[in-house]
Amino acid sequence: MIQSRKMFKYTAALLFTVSVSVVSVELWKRLILGRDCSDEQRLHHVQVVYERKGSKSGACGGTLIHKQWVLTAGHCYKGAEGILKVIVDVHPTNSKVNKTLTIPHENIKKYSETLSDGDIMLLKLPESVENIKPAKLPDVPCTHPPAGDILQVAGHGSASKIYGKAEAHLKCLDVSVVSCQNLKNTVFEHDKHVFCGVNLPDQPVIDSCAGDSGGGLLLMGETDVVFGVLIGGRRGGCGGQIVFTDVCKYRVWIKDLLD
Template sequence: MKSLIVLSLFVTFAWAGLMPAMRGRLPFVPRMPLKELEGRITNGELAKPGQFPYQVGLSLVFGDSGAWCGGTLISDRWVLTAAHCTDGADGVTVYLGAIDIKNDKEEGQQRVYVSKENIVVHAEWDFETLNNDISVIKLPVSVVFNDRIQPASLPKKNGQYASYEGEYVWASGWGRDSDAATGVTQFLRYIQVPVVKKSTCNNFFFGMITDKQICISGKDGKSTCNGDSGGPLVYKEGETNYVIGATSFGIALGCEKGWPGVFTRVTAYLDWIEEVSGVVNQ
């Protein structure tokens, strides 16, 4: 119980804004209106056009307010993201092929509105425990792929028990670049960091990390941050980009404190993704 109380004081989602109803006890950072665009993934590099063609931006609507998250294109009709991003949303504008999210005339950028009827949140998503933090979004029309818009591959089912421990992976998004920043960024950024052991991650998060989550090192202040939620964690093998995680949560004390970033482990949900979307990599 003591660990849970301590955890409730410090854990926060890597999300840009508050959910419409505060159903849980976990504290969030202050709401960051979409018009206040600043900051980025902490200590990351500026992405080049076409470098992360699977990266998706999500401008979510909750009544009269909005919030920003990331996502991963996994087929011509489906986007993978986090449940805490989409739960309760009235709709979402999906940004495809974007680097500069303030420039709607950017070369290759497309924006598609999706109604709430086409947002699927995992039925066992738990706001209190943060378990099953996964969601998919169905696009109204098929995306035409080009050099700036390409899907990431799901891991193969015969490799679903891979831990990826010690492997260097890529995280990207428009989240804050520092603990002092007050909003999400205008330009896409990325980091390359190693996956850490579950036991190492649990040393920070009081034993709450499960086999359905995957953690990256926060060493040197490199991390995902508020606004990156739902975005991709990718393992590159040759020319193939495998999405192995969706940004879930970090520590409310700050994104530059050296704590691991926590992601939903995609390999734990391959059957669920196939069931709701039909997307699978045999």
């Protein structure tokens, strides 16, 4: 992850490099055992790129939840010394309207600088995106899905090599909701509002490095509903659970900004 959200001593064993063109690169999570998302899915998925000194030093996923707002992880922004950009229309890969938007610093809304209070962030785009249907927030009363429900996460991380290049085609992965286990002594030990996802029954164990940080965990439907924001995996190895920020716990804060 980005340096403001250091994972643990063995981070390098888990993460992939998003840029090979700079000497000092940031390391990010990868999506393992994912499949190519269909061209009809995840049109609201965006890439969030942090640039410092003219070079890409980190990349996340994100979700359009409004024509002018993106929901992503708080640790994807590491300070005003760099520039944060959002790339829309990244999926499907043959999209001809791909556009990069630079986010003014005043449009970057982190819930807290203390990520354990909430590793979640909203980005207000400098212009509306009219050609994409956003995902929606959960209805009220809002609680994260119960254990055993199946939701989907997506990302561009390398699905073949730990240090592989980002995938050109967006990868989708179905996960089963669970309560997080064994987060003690990890970077997530004191996070207040998280839940986890694991492999589906009778399916291979998924990699806990799965997905790009910031990607949305969605209940898929006629209008997709975002219940979680991917913030990482477990300590000490790829251990079969993925950690998400619980969007329901921040719904009031999100709605106040959107309104």
